[in-house]
Amino acid sequence: MAKNGKIIVCKFGGSSAADAEKFRVIKNVVLSNCKRKIIVVSAPGKRFDGDEKVTDLLVEAAAERRKEIREKILRKVKERFYDFTALFGENTDKERVKKEIDCALDGSEGETLVSRGEFLSAKILAEFLGFDFADAKNLVKIRNERIDEDGCLRAAQEVKIGRGLVVPGFYGENERGEIKLLPRGGSDLTGAVLSFAFGTETYENFTDVDGVFDANPKEAGETRVGEKISYAQLRKFSQCGAKVMSAEACGFLRRFSVKTIIKKDDKGKCTVVSAATRYKGKFFASIAAVKVVIKKCDGISDGEFFADVFGAAKNIGLKIFSFFSKNDDLTIYFSHDCPRKIFEFSDYAKKRGFGVFACENVCLFNLFCNKKIAR
Numbered sequence: 001m002a003k004n005g006k007i008i009v010c011k012f013g014g015s016s017a018a019d020a021e022k023f024r025v026i027k028n029v030v031l032s033n034c035k036r037k038i039i040v041v042s043a044p045g046k047r048f049d050g051d052e053k054v055t056d057l058l059v060e061a062a063a064e065r066r067k068e069i070r071e072k073i074l075r076k077v078k079e080r081f082y083d084f085t086a087l088f089g090e091n092t093d094k095e096r097v098k099k100e101i102d103c104a105l106d107g108s109e110g111e112t113l114v115s116r117g118e119f120l121s122a123k124i125l126a127e128f129l130g131f132d133f134a135d136a137k138n139l140v141k142i143r144n145e146r147i148d149e150d151g152c153l154r155a156a157q158e159v160k161i162g163r164g165l166v167v168p169g170f171y172g173e174n175e176r177g178e179i180k181l182l183p184r185g186g187s188d189l190t191g192a193v194l195s196f197a198f199g200t201e202t203y204e205n206f207t208d209v210d211g212v213f214d215a216n217p218k219e220a221g222e223t224r225v226g227e228k229i230s231y232a233q234l235r236k237f238s239q240c241g242a243k244v245m246s247a248e249a250c251g252f253l254r255r256f257s258v259k260t261i262i263k264k265d266d267k268g269k270c271t272v273v274s275a276a277t278r279y280k281g282k283f284f285a286s287i288a289a290v291k292v293v294i295k296k297c298d299g300i301s302d303g304e305f306f307a308d309v310f311g312a313a314k315n316i317g318l319k320i321f322s323f324f325s326k327n328d329d330l331t332i333y334f335s336h337d338c339p340r341k342i343f344e345f346s347d348y349a350k351k352r353g354f355g356v357f358a359c360e361n362v363c364l365f366n367l368f369c370n371k372k373i374a375r
């Protein structure tokens with residue numbers, strides 16, 4: 001399919017949309033290039049160390065049954081959004097904007113409530129930019145809990161881009177007409193889906209760093225931005241826990257060959273991700289994992305053993321970072337963030353008659369250098 005080089009999809013993450021000042025920066029960036037016409041925005045992220053992300057507050061509020069506590073949390077969210085009215089001049093009725101904020105937050109529950117962070121961000125940004133607001137529920141179609149590609153293509157054809165559109169990230173609409181959240185960090189995926197649906201050549205992903213670093217700056221003294229990397233490299237790095245872009249979004253961009261540019265602004269360095277480019281250096285990912293070694297019992301084939309073990313891990317909902325097998329042992333590195341599921345898994349393996357030999361916290365390093373494990 002021929003790509004549209006006249007339109008760029010831009011996504012601004014939570015840290016780039018944390019407060020009114022950041023919205024001014026977004027406006028300069030967007031208006032400096034007339035191709036930047038489809039803007040995806042996240043809910044406001046942290047403004048400083050120790051601050052709260054709006055989405056985290058909304059998740060808390062949606063789960064809270066006690067009315068006064070829920071209202072207290074929502075109050076904080078409202079205050080965050082009221083601050084954005086500082087962007088508007090006399091021509092905008094600020095009281096009207098505040099009422100819209102109250103109404104969106106007081107009138108929603110569950111996933112819809114959690115999605116209101118992105119919804120309000122996009123509403124306010126659209127008004128500030130003079131672009132149209134295009135609700136993600138009309139553009140990001142979900143069917144059987146997956147992105148419905150045909151539905152998204154059809155939806156994109158029905159939309160007029162005009163001066164430009166601002167679309168909330170992180171959610172879409174399912175076949176029953178309900179608002180469904182994408183996984184956390186899902187605005188990346190919204191940007192990827194819209195790049196595909198509108199057939200754009202380029203997707204610019206604005207974040208708080210200059211691109212993809214070859215290691216976590218907090219753990220490695222010296223780091224470099226990988227100026228050109230492949231989708232496969234970015235996907236692997238993300239799967240290893242690097243918070244760059246979700247593996248699902250990478251997969252999407254790769255399948256539809258959308259050139260992706262990850263950057264902080266137009267001045268600094270950036271990372272270009274495409275099929276044709278590849279980073280020649282080494283990436284270092286360091287992630288906490290739980291190592292479990294499972295020994296096959298007598299009387300079953302390797303195939304049955306693997307199917308049984310991986311099937312159980314999948315059913316329990318465990319995330320696997322890496323695995324290898326040697327003789328009758330299968331070593332799996334699981335995400336460390338859900339100990340209860342690990343116990344459930346090892347109980348299951350024991351009941352099946354497999355030996356469960358080790359359960360320990362480890363740190364995975366250097367997945368890109370074939371040197372699998374270090375303590």
Ligand code: ASP
Pocket residue numbers: 013014042043053055056117169170183184185186187188
């Ligand atoms: N606001 C959502 C989150 O915090 C989605 C996103 O930022 O992409 O996960």
